[in-house]
Amino acid sequence: MNELGRALLKAVELIATRDPEVVEITLRSLWIAGTSTTFASAICIPLSGLIQFHQFRGKRFLINLIQTFYSLPTVCVGLFVFVLISRAGPLGSLGLMFTPTAMIIGQTILITPILLGLTFAALTGIDVAIRESALSLGATRLQVIWTIIKEARFSVVAGVIMGFGRAVSEVGAAIMLGGNIKGFTRVLTTAISLETQKGELEFALALGIVLICVSLAVNMAMNLIQQRF
């Protein structure tokens, strides 16, 4: 068996025996991406409801702009937040550099355009008649927005899952803002990239398999949601 095969085998073994470090890094990855997704959702879902409900000048432009940022390069987000929180930056005094908080800020910014855009598209897909029914049945403006979000819940959740998928698999912002500090900011993607460089192939492969499984699970969840409804 060649070296690669052995490494693969070892990787499977690391996962099967639930190696404490693999588990720890995986959980941290899920936690950081999950927190970012939660923050981004809390911002984006109500915000896109407001954008969708109101007519204003430049609305079309705003939506185009949001869509442009779908593929925002992760390193650019990393750079932007880096400048913001570096000791000389405007938020430097908070001492956020190389902390999970910094990573969460970065990932939240990174997935905000996707979540905004996808939620907006989901809400736009809801028949105007739903909005008019709600109004006609005595709902206030905010109640109408909430009703539309509820009607679009499956597409909205699909968007949230997409956002999570992007957050959990990005490496640029995570490494620039987290710094891959062992036991503190080390997540799946940063660990994979650095372990590979160090030649620790078994460990990198184990983490890689876990990351692919996470991505698969995310996609399956999304397919399930879309098929069911």
Next chain:
Amino acid sequence: MDMEIVDLYYRYGSQEILKGINLKIGQGEIFALVGPTGAGKTTLLRLIDLLDKPTAGTIKFAGKDSLASPRFKLKVRRKMSMVFQKPLLFNTTVYENVAYPLRVRGYKERDIANKVIQVLHLVSMDSYVKSHSRKLSGGETQRVALARAIVSEPEMLLLDEPTANLDPLSVDLIESLILRLSREQKTTVVMATHNMLQGQHLADRIGVLMKGELVQAGKSTEVFRAPENEEVAKFVGVENILKGVVISNDAGMTCIDVQGHTIEGISNCRVGEKVHVCIRAENITLSTAKHASSARNFLSGQVKLVAFSGPLVRVELACPFPLIAVVTKKSAEDMQLGIGKKVYASFKATALHIIG
């Protein structure tokens, strides 16, 4: 809740959809808006429901301008409900759909449950409480939509073609529910329909909307008996509309020349005036013998077409101008009506409605 519409205009792009509508509807009244497709019925209902903004004019509820303040607008909106022509239910259970108006008004969960069950019973949908709204048939959807609209006990109910394309059972159920709400809860009902018969047997008053104008409004019997103009007459289904010229008028007793035949009716039209004579088919009596009749008008003619429909028979005559009469199946058989048969048509002067 009573409502008054004053000089209402609605323009969409360059198109004038409603032109100068003035209308008063009292509390507990059932008012039917009738008119052909595209006349503006739905637009008018939407304006009343405060979904669209009129281009000009005001809609007053209980004497107050509906757009006086956002708060008053919400208050008015919460006192009325509209059921759209193709109602859309929320993507959830029947229960949640009907509970919605109570939820947005902040009712307690227990009161909601009681009320929802109660109204679902009214529309005979109790057994569907837990069903998903997207699995219902058209009639069921319409009934749930109606339940959802009345659960908050609105003072005014707006219905857009509430029974179009429904099965007869659903139609009966919805119609009797409308009557009941109006009688028992004094709910004001404004309904748009292109079904004249429905308008006639449900409504206290009818308004005929044509090309954005309210051409006639009045008691339903009145609109049917005395349509304002030829268009309304056609729309309310007057079978015989004859063109003629007044040749004499003696204290109301008017003689009209219709293609060389003199027809007598009652009107205050002047001599020489061009008029339309409306005669309802059911007011024309047919006979085979030229027996004496008290009817003023007596014409001989030939049967051109006999069409059976249920217990009635529609007979088209050439007198020589076309005339349509309706007789019972029994008398059609007694007279052995068939194409080419010679018959006499008679009708009273009072059966005529003359439009000047």
